[in-house]
Amino acid sequence: xxxxxxxxxxxxxxxxxxxxVSQIAVGIAIGTRYVATTGGAHKSVQAMHFDSTFGxxxxxxxxxxxxxxxxxxxxxxxxxxxxxxxxxxQTQFVGNVFLFLLALAFQLTGNILPWxxxxxxxxxxxxxxxxxxxxxxxxxMEAILxxxxxxxxxxxxxxxxxxxxxxxxxxxLAIVLISSYVREREGEPNWAAAAGGLAVAFLTSFVVxxxxxxxxxxxxxxxxxxxxxxxTLPAHAMLVWTDGLMRSGGWLGAxxxxxxxxxxxxxxxxxxxxxxxxxxxxxxxxxxxxxxTLLHGGQPAPLTGKRxxxxxxxxxxxxxxxxxxxxxxGRRVFNSNSCVACHGQDGKVGTTGPxxxxxxxxxxxxxxxxxxxxNPKEIKPGSTMPGFPTLKPEELRxxxxxxxxxxx
Numbered sequence: 001x002x003x004x005x006x007x008x009x010x011x012x013x014x015x016x017x018x019x020x021v022s023q024i025a026v027g028i029a030i031g032t033r034y035v036a037t038t039g040g041a042h043k044s045v046q047a048m049h050f051d052s053t054f055g056x057x058x059x060x061x062x063x064x065x066x067x068x069x070x071x072x073x074x075x076x077x078x079x080x081x082x083x084x085x086x087x088x089x090q091t092q093f094v095g096n097v098f099l100f101l102l103a104l105a106f107q108l109t110g111n112i113l114p115w116x117x118x119x120x121x122x123x124x125x126x127x128x129x130x131x132x133x134x135x136x137x138x139x140x141m142e143a144i145l146x147x148x149x150x151x152x153x154x155x156x157x158x159x160x161x162x163x164x165x166x167x168x169x170x171x172x173l174a175i176v177l178i179s180s181y182v183r184e185r186e187g188e189p190n191w192a193a194a195a196g197g198l199a200v201a202f203l204t205s206f207v208v209x210x211x212x213x214x215x216x217x218x219x220x221x222x223x224x225x226x227x228x229x230x231x232t233l234p235a236h237a238m239l240v241w242t243d244g245l246m247r248s249g250g251w252l253g254a255x256x257x258x259x260x261x262x263x264x265x266x267x268x269x270x271x272x273x274x275x276x277x278x279x280x281x282x283x284x285x286x287x288x289x290x291x292x293t294l295l296h297g298g299q300p301a302p303l304t305g306k307r308x309x310x311x312x313x314x315x316x317x318x319x320x321x322x323x324x325x326x327x328x329x330g331r332r333v334f335n336s337n338s339c340v341a342c343h344g345q346d347g348k349v350g351t352t353g354p355x356x357x358x359x360x361x362x363x364x365x366x367x368x369x370x371x372x373x374x375n376p377k378e379i380k381p382g383s384t385m386p387g388f389p390t391l392k393p394e395e396l397r398x399x400x401x402x403x404x405x406x407x408x
Contacts, residue, residue, distance in 0.1 A: 007190065009084040010181065012075035013096045014189035015197040016103070017174060019068040022198055023106065024167050026061045030054060034113065036159045038152050041115035042215040049212050059205035065107050066303075067201045069231055072100040076265065080282045083275030085268070091180040093269040098173055101262065102166060107231055109162040112155060116213030118307045121226035123150045123158075124354075125384060128224065128342070129239065131352030132251040141352065150221040213308045222354045224384065225309035227301040234258075234289045236384070237297035240377070243386040244296075248338055250384060261285055298377075322405050330402025333395050337388070346406065353385065360404050369400035 033054055035044040048054035075096040079085060085093035108126070112119045127150065131141035146153035181188055228236035238253030246252070268278050301307050335345060342353030349355060363369075368379065373396055376383035391399075 007188065009075060009078045009082060009096070010089060010092055010189035011194050012071060012078055013092055013099065013177065014181070014191060014194035016068060016072040016075055016096070016099050017177060018194055019064055019071060019197050019201065020099070020103070020106075020170055021174070022201075023061065023064055023068060024170065026057050026064070027163070030057050030061060031163065036113075036155060038115060038155060038216075041113060041155060045114040045116075046212060046215075049210070055209075056205060059208075059210045060201060062210035063204040063208070064198070064201035065103070065110065066231075067197050067204075068103045069100070069107060071197045072096060072103045076100050077282060077286075080265070080268065080278040083278060086272050086275060088184050089180065090269060090272065092177060092184070094266065095173060095177040095180065097262070097265055097269065099177070102170055102173065104231065106162065106166055109158040109166065111229065112158050113162065114212060115155065115216050116307070117216050117220045117309055118213045118226050118301060120150055120216035120220040121223050121309050122229065123154060124221055125224050125226060127154075128352040129251060129254045129384070132248065132342075133255060134251075137251075137352065208304055211302065211304050211307045213306055222350055223309070224354050225380075227299055227309065228297070230300045230303065233297045233300050234293045237293040237295070238289070239384055240296040240298075241292050243384070247386050247388075248341070250386065323401055324405070326398050326401040327405045328402075330398035330400070331406075333391075333398050334402055337391075339399075342385075347403070348406075356403060357406065360406060364404045366397070366400045366404065369403050370396045373399055 030048060033044055033048050035041055045058070048058050076093075079089075079093040079096060112123050123145070127141045127145040130144050131137040133140055142148060145151075146157035235254045235258055238257055239250035240253075242253030242257070243250035264281065267273070268281065331346060334340070334347060339347065343350050343356050347356035347359075372379045373388050374391070375387045375389060376385040377387070388396075
């Protein structure tokens with residue numbers, strides 16, 4: 001019975017291997033048409049999107065990536081549930097964990113390549129989340145973005161990772177996994193069944209066209225309106241949840257907790273923790289992430305169609321009456337609180353948050369600013385900004401006046 005279960009785990013791992021190989025092969029093909037510049041990326045992707053041959057390849061690349069994440073995740077979950085790392089295939093279990101991480105890395109780095117509004121704003125959000133890590137946040141953010149913000153350097157860095165570094169890591173991992181299949185006969189996969197994931201991705205690309213948005217503008221590099229993609233929704237929900245528990249604690253949920261979960265999974269496999277403990281861990285982690293995602297995840301970005309982020313709408317009538325003294329007080333409140341950590345002095349230079357220097361040009365409603373500062377999710381469900389419910393009413397009103405008239 002143990003051998004049969006191990007075979008199922010090996011088959012899921014083999015399915016992920018097949019999908020990854022196909023992804024790299026198709027990526028090389030469409031890479032011949034891709035232009036890795038902020039001016040040419042979207043045009044080249046759009047041209048492929050509406051080409052009969054390359055559009056099909058592009059669609060397969062998109063859907064196979066989704067199937068790959070799901071299949072590799074199932075391989076890890078099945079390994080934990082069956083205790084395959086104890087019976088025979090410890091190497092395969094650990095390899096499947098790294099295969100899942102690679103699948104996520106390919107998806108994250110590839111997401112920016114279309115250079116549409118969703119892609120650029122998503123990259124800005126991911127960089128800002130890294131920037132919240134205490135002590136090393138600024139350095140980490142600049143390392144991830146290739147500079148102080150989303151730019152050509154970001155596109156170049158992520159494209160090189162996507163095209164060279166991650167495939168090289170996969171080649172090493174594939175050699176290790178295939179060697180284990182040959183060496184450990186009890187963990188031999190059913191290769192015919194493993195090809196099923198490839199068939200699912202191929203058929204889906206026939207039926208459903210991959211999404212494409214509007215070309216990103218310079219302003220999108222400093223906006224945070226993009227909805228979380230389905231594969232990052234759990235981490236996004238954890239960020240929102242931990243931000244609610246502890247102001248500016250979102251990095252704990254988005255970075256530290258997922259990292260601890262993956263470290264624990266690897267530890268279970270390497271140390272050959274009992275199957276019962278692994279099962280309880282799997283059930284607990286699944287319930288935790290599922291529950292928090294349902295409660296705090298919000299609406300995910302659409303899988304198909306035009307996925308442009310929607311700008312936040314003004315929710316009341318404009319009010320242009322100025323109060324310079326109140327605006328000056330608001331400036332002091334802004335610079336004396338943690339607002340400056342994300343938005344910079346006077347909100348003019350965004351670091352881990354957007355610049356607020358020109359917010360007044362988009363909206364000048366007092367109620368909007370007061371509501372958003374107190375509880376951002378009331379205006380924008382799923383916002384990554386922490387709320388400030390403990391600020392006094394006069395402080396909230398002063399901040400609103402400062403943001404409405406920052407030059408007073």
